[in-house]
Amino acid sequence: MSLKPTIGIETHIELNTNTKMFCRCAVVDTDEPNISLCPTCIGLPGALPVPNKKAIEFITLLALSTGCEITSKGMFHRKNYFYPDLPKNYQISQFDLPVGLNGELEIVIGEDRDFIQIERVHMEEDTGKSSHSGSGRIESATSTALDFNRSGVPLVEIVTKPVISSSKQAVAYIEELRQLSIDLNISEGRLEKGNLRFDANISVAPEDSTELGTKVEIKNMNSLRSLERAIDYEIQRQTKALEDGVEIVQETRHWDENKEVTSTMRSKEGSADYRYFSDPDLPNMFLSDEFIKEVETLMPLLPKAQREELMTTGLSLSQSNILSKSDDWIKKLYVEVFDQTKDSIASYNWITGELQGQMRKANIEVLPEWFNDDYLSEIIELIKSNKISFTSAKIILTEILTTETTPSKVAEQKNLFQENDSEKISEMINQIIKENQDIVDRIKSGEDKLVGFLVGQLMKQSNGSVNPGMAKELLLKELEG
Ligand SMILES: [Zn+2]
Structure with a gap:
């Protein structure tokens, strides 16, 4: 029996607003617990929520940038469940009227493009943080410490349709989404800080089946490595179960980073279990045409368009993709060096290869202030006109990364000019x-x-x-x- 996996991904992106979603508490980045909270974000009776306009703007921006239709009338719903880090016993979220519906995101793998269909983009608020003593999981902990600094921090949740077919595609999708959120300036996109956290829904079914298999959800991953390995593990586990005639149970599983296996967390709840109802403390939210137009003016050049532009200079799709996902100074330096030399491959190779390699080796994080596009352009020109060898060029680069001088001066001092007579x-x-x-x-x-x-x-x-x-x-x- 030939089997095919189907994957859908739900991603929570922490928005980099100054204040929380429904109160004026500052969004803080600190290990000191419980320094930014108020009656609203810890759910004291009688406290009233007021939506953060900036957060709604950011969510609309993400929805527009992924080509979603905007739902002009959105509503805030309560998603009810109990957990120690959720003192209100509900999260304010959106249910049947999300900000965005039916979009898509272009991803790149090697020299191939693919499109991942987006089902919805909606607002959520974060919970507090629980730290369980011992193994880090609640079942075996003897005590749990609670920090509510994160409680009520605005999140946007972006949900794909079940259209992803491999861990490779899933990773490319998260890489693209991360870059998009950085370029839109709605998130710092730092995975190690949990700025993006993802859940993967995975099912396996016979190749010719029109119906999806029973889905299993893997919760709360925040690294590309975990995402890739957890998906691969789960596809293998389900494939083996089906081949052995064992029934797959619909459930939520946890990815164990150390053992590299998934294990049962709880049987999966359906949306009915959350008893969604519209929040009586919040009025309906209408996104006016005027507001949407205003948000559209904030749209930067998106990663997809950046790639198209870079390809016009002569780079391949994968090279353009790597540059589009690089820091701003790298993208800028490439464009400037290319403008001077008109040699896309040499500019790309020197910047992404030798320059970044030497910087890493010498622990240089930021280019020295005197170092600009003229330096690299000069080096490339000196090689092209056979005045210096490639080996000499590397020596020159090392020198100008630490000393304010010019490539020609270094070549002269170190006697690196080639004899062409x-x-x-x-x-x-x-x-x-x-x-x-x-x-x-x-x-x-x-x-x-x-x-x-x-x-x-x-x-x-x-x-x-x-x-x-x-x-x-x-x-x-x-x-x-
Ligand atoms: Zn608060």
């Missing part, structure tokens, strides 16, 4: 031939690979100042003649 090179060749007559004889009797030895001697004697391509060409001519 064919007469001078010929003189040196004649000298080498004289000194290595035995080698020359062996080359003439068929030992071709010894040509490399003579070129090596030439490089040595000239302290590497000879253009090796030119030297080899002239040497061969000399040997033939």
Whole structure:
């Protein structure tokens, strides 16, 4: 029996607003617990919520950027459940009228594009944080500490349709969504801080089946590595169960990072279990055309459009994708160096390869202030015009990353300019031939690979100042003649 997996992903993105979703408490980034809370965000009786306009603006922006239809009349619902980090016993969320419906997001894997259909984009508020003693899970903990700093922080939840077919696609989707949220300036997109957290719904069914298999939800992952491994593990587990004739149970599972397995958390609740009802403390929310137009003016150049633009310079789709997901200074430097050199591949290779490699090695996080596009452009031009070798160019780069000087000055000081004068090179060749007559004889009797030895001697004697391509060409001519 041939089986196919189907995956849907729900992502919560923490919005980088100054204040929480329904109160004026500051959104804080600290380990000190319970310093930013008030009656509203810890659910004291009688406290009334007031929606954060900036957060609604951010959610609308994400919905528009993924091509969603905007629901102009949205409503706040209460999603009821009990957990220690939710003192209100309900989360304010959106149920049947989310801000955005039916969008899509382009993803890139290698040189291929794909489109992931988005079902909905809606507002949520975060819960507090529980720290369970011992293993980190509530079942085996002897005590739990609660921190409500995060309670009520605005979130946007973005839900895909069940259209993802592999862990690779899932990872590419999260990478794209993360970059989108950074470019929209609605989130810092830092996975290690939990700015994006994702749940994956996974089912496996026979290849020719029109119905999906029983779905299992894996909760609360925040790294691409966990996402990839958890999906792969779950596909394997379900495939084996089906092949062995074991029934899959609809449930929520937990990904154990250390053991690299998923395990049962609870049998999956349906939406009816949450007893959604509209929040009596909040009026209906209408998104006017005027508001939507205002939000549209905030739209930056999206990652997809950035890729299209980069490809017009001559980069491939995967190169453009890598740049579109790089820090702003890298994107900017590429455009500037390309503008000067008109050589997309050299500009791309120097920036994403040697420059970033040397910076990592030397622990340089920010380019020195004197370092600008002129420097790299000059290096690329010096190589292209055969004035310096590639090896010398790397030495020059190391120097200008730490000292305020120019590539030409470094080349001069360190004697790195190549000898391109064919007469001078010929003189040196004649000298080498004289000194290595035995080698020359062996080359003439068929030992071709010894040509490399003579070129090596030439490089040595000239302290590497000879253009090796030119030297080899002239040497061969000399040997033939
Ligand atoms: Zn508050």
